[in-house]
Amino acid sequence: MFRRVLSARLRSRTGLLAVSAGALLWGTTGVAVQIVHDRSGLDAVAIGCLRLVIAALVVLVLFGRSGARRARAAFAQHRWLLVLAGAGLGGYQALYFVGVQDVGVSVSTLVSLAVAPVAITLAGAIARRRVPRPAALATLSAAVAGLALVSLHPGATAHAAHPLTGLLASVGSGLGYAAGTVLNRRLARGGDPLLLTGVTSAVGAAVLLPLALAVGLFWPSDGVAAGWLVYIGVVPTVLAYGLFYVGLRSISSESAGVLTLIEPLTAALLAALVLHEALGTPGLIGAALLLAAIAAMYLRRPEPAPTPL
Numbered sequence: 001m002f003r004r005v006l007s008a009r010l011r012s013r014t015g016l017l018a019v020s021a022g023a024l025l026w027g028t029t030g031v032a033v034q035i036v037h038d039r040s041g042l043d044a045v046a047i048g049c050l051r052l053v054i055a056a057l058v059v060l061v062l063f064g065r066s067g068a069r070r071a072r073a074a075f076a077q078h079r080w081l082l083v084l085a086g087a088g089l090g091g092y093q094a095l096y097f098v099g100v101q102d103v104g105v106s107v108s109t110l111v112s113l114a115v116a117p118v119a120i121t122l123a124g125a126i127a128r129r130r131v132p133r134p135a136a137l138a139t140l141s142a143a144v145a146g147l148a149l150v151s152l153h154p155g156a157t158a159h160a161a162h163p164l165t166g167l168l169a170s171v172g173s174g175l176g177y178a179a180g181t182v183l184n185r186r187l188a189r190g191g192d193p194l195l196l197t198g199v200t201s202a203v204g205a206a207v208l209l210p211l212a213l214a215v216g217l218f219w220p221s222d223g224v225a226a227g228w229l230v231y232i233g234v235v236p237t238v239l240a241y242g243l244f245y246v247g248l249r250s251i252s253s254e255s256a257g258v259l260t261l262i263e264p265l266t267a268a269l270l271a272a273l274v275l276h277e278a279l280g281t282p283g284l285i286g287a288a289l290l291l292a293a294i295a296a297m298y299l300r301r302p303e304p305a306p307t308p309l
Contacts, residue, residue, distance in 0.1 A: 011249075011250040013298070014246075014247075014250060015246070015247040015248070015249060015250035015251035015255075016247065016251055016255070016259065016298055017247075018243045018244070018246040018247030019243070019244055019247030019248070019251065019255075019256050019259045019260065020247075020259050020262055020294070021240075021243050022239075022240040022241065022242075022243035022244040022247065022260075023240075023244075023259055023260045023261070023262035023263045023266070024262055024263075024266050025235055025236045025239060025240035025243070026236050026240050026260070026263040026266075027236075027262060027263040027264065027265065027266020027267045027269075027270065028235070028236055028266065028267075028270060029232060029236045029267070030267040030270070031267070031270045032228045032231055032232050032236070033047055033232065035224070035225070035228050036220065036225045036228050036229050036232070039220070039222045039224055039225040040220035040221075040222050040225040042216070042218070042220060042225070042229075043212075043215040043216060044097045044100065045093075045094060045097050045208060045211050045212050045215050046212040046215055046216060046217045046218075047229065047232065048090075048093045048094070048097065048208055048212070049090075049205055049208035049209055049211070049212035049217065050212075050217070050219075050229055050233070051229070051232045051233045051237055052089070052090065052201040052202070052204045052205035052208065052233075052237065053201075053205045053233070054229070054230060054232075054233025054234065054237070055197065055198065055201035055233045055234070055237040055238045055241075056198050056199075056201040056202040056205060058198075058233065058234055058238050059194055059195065059197060059198025059201070059238060060198060062194065063194075063195065063198070070192070070195055071195065071198070071199050074191060074192075074195060074196070074199055075199070078187055078191065081183055081186060081187055082187065082196075082199050082200060082203065083203055084179075084183055085180055085183045085184055085187060085196075085200045085203075086199065086200040086201070086202065086203020086204045086206075086207070087203060087204070087207050088176050088177075088179055088180035088183065088204075089180060089200050089201070089203070089204035089207075090203070090204035090205065090206070090207030090208040091176050091204075091207055092112075092172075092173045092174075092176030092177045092180065093173075093204070093208065094207070094208060094211055095112075095169045095170070095172045095173035095176060096112050096169070096170065096173040098165070098166070098169040099111070099112060099166045099167070099169040099170035099173060100166075102163070102165045102166030102169065109264055109267075111167060111170035111171055111173075111174060112170045112171070112173040112174040112177065113147060113174065113177075113260070113261060113263070113264055114144045114147055114148070114174065115170075115171055115173075115174025115175060115177075115178065116174045116175075116177045116178040116181070116257050116260070117140055117143065117144070117178075117254070117257030117258050117260075117261070118140065118144065119174065119175055119178035120178045120181060120182065120253045120254050120256075120257040121136070121137075121140055121254050121257070123178070123182065123253075124252070124253065124254050132254070135296070136254065138296075139258060139293045139296045140254075140258060140293075142289045142290075142292055142293040142296075143258050143261050143289070143290055143293035143294075145286070145289055146261070146265075146285075146286040146287065146288070146289030146290035146291075146292075146293060147261055147264055147286065147290065148286065149282045149283060149285050149286025149287075149289065178257065181248075181253050181256055181257060181260075182253050184196075184200075184244070184245060184248055185248040185252075185253050185256070187245070188245040188246070188248040188249050189248075189249060191245070193241075193242045193243075193244075193245035193246050194238070194242050196241075196245050197237070197238055197241040197242050197245065198238075200241075201237065201238075201241075244256070247259075258293060258294070259294060261290055261293070261294075262290075262294060265287055265290045265291070268283060268287070269287070
């Protein structure tokens with residue numbers, strides 16, 4: 001009995017650490033994308049497409065000759081889940097980029113990332129026909145409030161081109177990410193994390209390709225931009241999504257939704273350190289709230305084995 005309890009706790013803590021590490025790596029994407037864009041002129045949608053192409057190729061190389069065979073086997077077993085997860089990966093990125101363009105980075109980030117954990121929590125409550133525990137609601141509230149303080153600043157919408165369109169796109173991005181998290185958790189229970197990352201990246205790249213071609217798709221001639229583009233495809237994609245799949249094996253979608261808010265916190269801190277963007281007092285308070293919510297995820301009692309939503 002003691003061994004089973006200890007094993008459950010270790011699996012839960014390992015899952016929390018894996019998702020947290022993945023979100024931490026995702027948080028480095030913003031600064032890297034900014035560098036690639038500034039040095040090459042590549043549009044964000046094109047960068048997103050190339051990111052997924054690189055990720056799929058890296059996984060193919062890592063698996064070698066067995067890669068195609070194992071990918072076919074995975075498709076035979078989870079064809080529609082993989083297609084939906086991959087399409088969601090490309091789709092919510094595209095919607096997020098539309099949101100950034102039409103309503104601004106801060107508001108789009110806030111809306112898309114705040115919608116996701118709330119939607120996942122509501123879906124879980126409906127599926128289980130049970131109201132979430134007060135501690136879980138308090139953690140979610142603290143996380144969303146912290147995200148708002150980190151993301152928003154005076155004049156955040158001052159230069160919004162199309163606020164309503166941007167907000168709707170951002171909401172769609174958040175809902176797409178929430179649905180993707182639920183689908184990915186189902187896939188993660190029986191699939192190889194690295195293989196799943198490669199297959200969903202390939203499908204996501206195919207979804208983004210028409211949009212990327214429309215805005216201009218090319219490989220940057222600048223060596224620094226090309227290096228950072230490879231970084232985006234390998235570290236915050238292959239490695240980060242691999243860790244995310246590992247974590248989803250032992251924690252719930254709700255917990256994963258909250259933990260992925262480490263991403264904007266990391267992005268904000270990196271922007272302050274690298275791009276010299278001041279967080280300000282509200283941002284520091286928001287960072288503290290996010291850290292408190294994340295700490296609560298680690299301190300709470302380990303969850304029972306996750307069940308499908």
